[in-house]
Amino acid sequence: MTRPRTLYEKIWDAHVVEQRPDGTCLIFIDRHLVHEVTSPQAFAGLRASGRTVRRPDLTLAVPDHNLPTTARKDAAGNRLPIADMESAAQLAALETNAPDFGIRYIDATAAEQGIVHVVGPEQGFSLPGTTIVCGDSHTACHGGIGALAFGIGTSEVEHVLATQTLLLQPAKTMEVRVEGEVGPGVTAKDIILHITGTIGAAGGTGHVIEYTGSTIRALSVEGRLTVSNMAIEGGARAGLIAPDATTIAYLKGRPYAPKGADWDAAVAYWTSLATDPGATYDKTVVIDAADIAPSVTWGTSPEDVVPITGTVPAPDSFADPSKQAAAAKSLAYMGLEPGTRMQDVRIENIFIGSCTNSRIEDLRAAAAVLKGRHKAANVKWAIVVPGSGLVKAQAEAEGLDRIFTDAGLEWREPGCSACLGMNPDKVPAGERCASTSNRNFVGRQGPGSRTHLVSPAMAAAAAVTGRLTDVRELID
Amino acid sequence: MAPIEKVEGRAIPFGLKNVDTDVIIPAKWLKTISREGLGKGAFETLRADPNNLFDQPEYRQAPILIAGDNFGCGSSREHAAWALGDLGIRVVIAPSYSDIFSGNAVKNGILPVVLPQSAIDRLMEVAATDPIHVDLDTQTVTTPFQDRFTFDIDPFRKMCLLNGLDEISLTEKSDAAIAAHEQMIAKTQPWLTPTLA
Numbered sequence: 001m002t003r004p005r006t007l008y009e010k011i012w013d014a015h016v017v018e019q020r021p022d023g024t025c026l027i028f029i030d031r032h033l034v035h036e037v038t039s040p041q042a043f044a045g046l047r048a049s050g051r052t053v054r055r056p057d058l059t060l061a062v063p064d065h066n067l068p069t070t071a072r073k074d075a076a077g078n079r080l081p082i083a084d085m086e087s088a089a090q091l092a093a094l095e096t097n098a099p100d101f102g103i104r105y106i107d108a109t110a111a112e113q114g115i116v117h118v119v120g121p122e123q124g125f126s127l128p129g130t131t132i133v134c135g136d137s138h139t140a141c142h143g144g145i146g147a148l149a150f151g152i153g154t155s156e157v158e159h160v161l162a163t164q165t166l167l168l169q170p171a172k173t174m175e176v177r178v179e180g181e182v183g184p185g186v187t188a189k190d191i192i193l194h195i196t197g198t199i200g201a202a203g204g205t206g207h208v209i210e211y212t213g214s215t216i217r218a219l220s221v222e223g224r225l226t227v228s229n230m231a232i233e234g235g236a237r238a239g240l241i242a243p244d245a246t247t248i249a250y251l252k253g254r255p256y257a258p259k260g261a262d263w264d265a266a267v268a269y270w271t272s273l274a275t276d277p278g279a280t281y282d283k284t285v286v287i288d289a290a291d292i293a294p295s296v297t298w299g300t301s302p303e304d305v306v307p308i309t310g311t312v313p314a315p316d317s318f319a320d321p322s323k324q325a326a327a328a329k330s331l332a333y334m335g336l337e338p339g340t341r342m343q344d345v346r347i348e349n350i351f352i353g354s355c356t357n358s359r360i361e362d363l364r365a366a367a368a369v370l371k372g373r374h375k376a377a378n379v380k381w382a383i384v385v386p387g388s389g390l391v392k393a394q395a396e397a398e399g400l401d402r403i404f405t406d407a408g409l410e411w412r413e414p415g416c417s418a419c420l421g422m423n424p425d426k427v428p429a430g431e432r433c434a435s436t437s438n439r440n441f442v443g444r445q446g447p448g449s450r451t452h453l454v455s456p457a458m459a460a461a462a463a464v465t466g467r468l469t470d471v472r473e474l475i476d
Numbered sequence: 477m478a479p480i481e482k483v484e485g486r487a488i489p490f491g492l493k494n495v496d497t498d499v500i501i502p503a504k505w506l507k508t509i510s511r512e513g514l515g516k517g518a519f520e521t522l523r524a525d526p527n528n529l530f531d532q533p534e535y536r537q538a539p540i541l542i543a544g545d546n547f548g549c550g551s552s553r554e555h556a557a558w559a560l561g562d563l564g565i566r567v568v569i570a571p572s573y574s575d576i577f578s579g580n581a582v583k584n585g586i587l588p589v590v591l592p593q594s595a596i597d598r599l600m601e602v603a604a605t606d607p608i609h610v611d612l613d614t615q616t617v618t619t620p621f622q623d624r625f626t627f628d629i630d631p632f633r634k635m636c637l638l639n640g641l642d643e644i645s646l647t648e649k650s651d652a653a654i655a656a657h658e659q660m661i662a663k664t665q666p667w668l669t670p671t672l673a
Contacts, residue, residue: 017657018650022631026650028657030668038553040509051644055658057669066507086507093509125670137552137576153554153580154511155643163647165654169630171575201494202546205572235546237575258667266667301494322493322544420551422503441498441550443521 004276007242008173008208011148011273015131017165026165030130031147033116034061034103034157036094037422038135042158043097055164056102060125063091063108064115065136066423069385069412072109079109087423101161114388114414117141117355121225122388124254128243128270133160137232138355138438144225145251146243146273148208151232171237172282174207178215180289185472187365188223189357189436189455191215192230193295197305199285204236207283210275211241215289221250222359229356230438233302242274294471296342297440297453299330304440306342308458308470314338333442334450335430342468345452346378349433350409350463351445352456353385354419357436362387362456363395366436367403369460369474375408376466382409383425385417409463421446434462477585479640483566483610486538488529489603491596493544497556497577500548506555514555515562530563540608542599543570547588548577557584567610569617571596582633585640587612595625612637 005013018026032055039061046052053059066087073079082088091108098105106112112119117138120126128146133139135157142149156166176195195211196203209231216227224241231239248267251257258266293307304327306313315327315338331338336345352358352366363386375382384404386392392414395401401411418425419437421444427433429448436459437444440451452468461469505517522528529535541560547570548556557580560568568581569589578588589610591599595617599608602619609618612634617625636643647654661668 018653020632024630024632026647026653028654028661037506041511041554044509049644054654084507089509090507127668130668135552135554137550139552151552151576153552153557153576153583155554155580155583159644159647162644163650163654164658165647165650167632167643167647201549202572205546206575232550235549235574255672256670262667265665269665326493420503422506439496439498439550441496443502444498447502447521 004279006173006275006279006281007146007210007240007273008148008171011129011131012170014129024167024169027131027168029133029160029164029166030058031120031125031132032059032160033120033132033134033139034059035065035116035134035136036063036090037065038154039097039157040090040093041154042161043093043101045158046101046161051162053101053103053161058164059103059161061094061098061103062106062113062116062119063094065416065420066090067108067415068424069415069417072413111389111393114391115355115358115416117229118358118387118391121145121221122254122390124251124257127251127257127266128247129273133166138229140231140237140239141225141229141355143228143231143239144241145221145247146241146270148238148240150238171208172206174204174209174236175281175284176209176211176287177213177284178211178287178289179213180215182215182289182292185294185457185475186292187455187457188219188226190292190295192227193297193305193453194292195287196230196234196302197295198287199234201233201301201303202235204231204234207236208238208240209234209236210281211239216241217244220361221247222361225359226356230302233438243270294455294458296458296468298334298336298342299327300333300440300442301326301330302438302440302453304330308342308468310342312336312338312340312342343470345432345468347434347452347462347467348378348380348431349427350375350379350382350459351418351433351435351437352383352459353387353417354437355387356438357456358385358387358391360391360394362436363391363400366456366460367400369457369471370407370409370463371403373407373464375463378466379463382463383412383418384409385412386414388414407463418445420444421449427451434459434468477640477642480566480585480587480637481612483539485540485607486535487540487542487569487599487603487608488535488538489600490529490541490543491600494546494549495543496550497548497553498550500556501553501559505559506553511558513562514559518559518563537564539564539566540610541565541568542596542603543568544596545571547573549574552576554580557581557586561586569596569599582637583643585637587637589617589627591617591625591627598623
């Protein structure tokens with residue numbers, strides 16, 4: 001009998017092309033997602049060295065990061081130009097590079113366009129048991145369907161384009177087991193914020209995290225994508241959730257998913273991937289779902305998490321002196337005083353979107369809170385940015401767009417938007433944003449912006465009251 | 477990529493923990509389609525303060541940066557490594573790095589040295605007044621005051637850095653093994669190759 005293996009070890013073993021004497025492995029990459037920001041230098045490198053793309057059929061390109069989320073076509077259906085010259089140049093580079101190298105390309109105005117990490121699973125391009133890379137750290141997202149997926153730098157993008165492989169050291173394994181039923185108002189986002197607060201921003205460094213336990217099993221695929229998306233915020237390069245009946249039902253019939261007899265063979269394989277009984281992890285953290293409240297960040301690291309019922313911590317409440325210094329800096333940047341109740345923090349901006357929280361279930365959760373309500377007067381800017389054109393169409397078919405616009409929120413075109421301050425959607429300096437994105441770093445949503453990470457339902461609640469709010473007060 | 481063996485010079489005693497790549501290079505600098513010239517944007521937010529460390533005369537063009545735990549966390553942007561390189565940094569010394577950042581650093585001829593916090597504390601002290609010497613071949617960091625710290629590094633990374641090697645050319649030598657893997661997949665898991673129905 002073979003040694004019991006974890007999900008990670010099974011996927012790793014199936015992709016080793018060559019093992020070097022020092023333990024470094026040449027790993028085959030099944031899927032490569034490409035966007036406009038981290039690829040131009042890689043394509044330029046290929047051209048300079050006269051190389052081609054080894055497997056264009058395993059590569060899919062879509063622009064997302066710096067596309068404006070305002071209308072992309074005029075009334076006559078003509079494409080509108082991008083005002084920012086540098087963004088326009090990056091988009092133009094991808095539009096040239098994709099056909100030049102024979103890569104499938106989803107155009108900025110196509111119905112299927114969207115955030116690369118929304119598009120991959122939605123199209124069935126991302127599959128369980130595969131290795132998936134993209135020049136973006138939130139590639140960890142695809143671990144939600146059981147793929148070993150991680151972000152890479154531009155040199156690695158070039159390496160994968162040229163060779164369809166990467167040279168990697170095996171990671172250590174970490175299990176984060178969440179058991180029990182979550183309370184009302186607690187979503188996948190609250191689960192991953194709570195996990196990040198518990199393990200810390202470097203808690204998973206050098207590890208691949210597998211999320212296990214009844215709480216994770218009970219999540220939809222979209223919820224699992226939200227959890228795995230933020231594996232990187234805990235320092236892990238990748239997250240994983242074992243594929244199961246929920247995953248298989250989600251993937252069936254998607255455009256790139258296997259069909260017919262291939263489908264049956266794929267399902268049989270995916271079902272064999274779960275961690276074997278008796279397999280061990282290098283590290284295990286156990287979390288009781290009953291301890292997870294609707295959560296919010298107070299600082300400038302994603303580990304700075306408190307329950308919405310909590311208060312801003314004092315820097316000297318941390319044992320580690322360097323954390324004390326970091327917390328003091330964070331509070332100065334965030335303009336917060338220790339002891340302030342999180343629910344008393346006023347909010348001027350609302351962002352519902354990003355690869356973490358822009359899928360249809362996220363929009364439904366936000367709409368459920370906003371239905372029949374209106375944003376508070378002090379909320380100056382509130383936008384809802386669907387993760388893809390298909391999510392947008394689905395939301396419109398369900399009338400969600402009307403709920404948002406009736407509540408005073410703007411309904412936008414798909415893209416990365418205000419998650420990362422590299423397109424026109426930015427939070428003004430000194431102002432706060434209740435944001436469903438994944439990072440609250442200094443200047444992340446624009447220079448001087450102050451980000452509070454929350455779930456879509458919590459962002460909607462903050463829109464209604466104009467302050468960080470316990471969503472449980474607004475739901476039955 | 478320029479080979480790296482010995483680096484001696486001033487070290488910027490930065491020391492902060494959880495320095496993310498948005499701090500190293502803000503997103504607005506990601507709109508370039510070139511790898512050059514990003515030093516201007518390196519640590520831009522911190523350098524808005526005229527008293528910032530990076531622009532003090534003694535640390536200008538310093539080849540070494542000393543940082544705290546989890547340096548380079550966050551975004552995968554290789555622009556962070558390009559920006560550091562353009563600023564003149566050849567070595568970063570920290571207790572730990574984000575996995576993606578340390579990979580990007582090595583691919584751009586920047587050596588990420590891992591040393592325990594106690595050694596970092598001592599080097600921060602020395603860096604305030606004196607140069608630091610880093611030797612990749614012997615895997616040591618030394619100071620003019622007889623301090624000597626040894627560090628571990630993955631042998632493959634060491635070899636690439638010492639020789640300034642291009643990883644793609646190395647991998648291309650494994651072409652037959654890659655082709656064999658592709659043929660095995662085509663035979664045993666044909667569904668892995670995506671087709672639109």
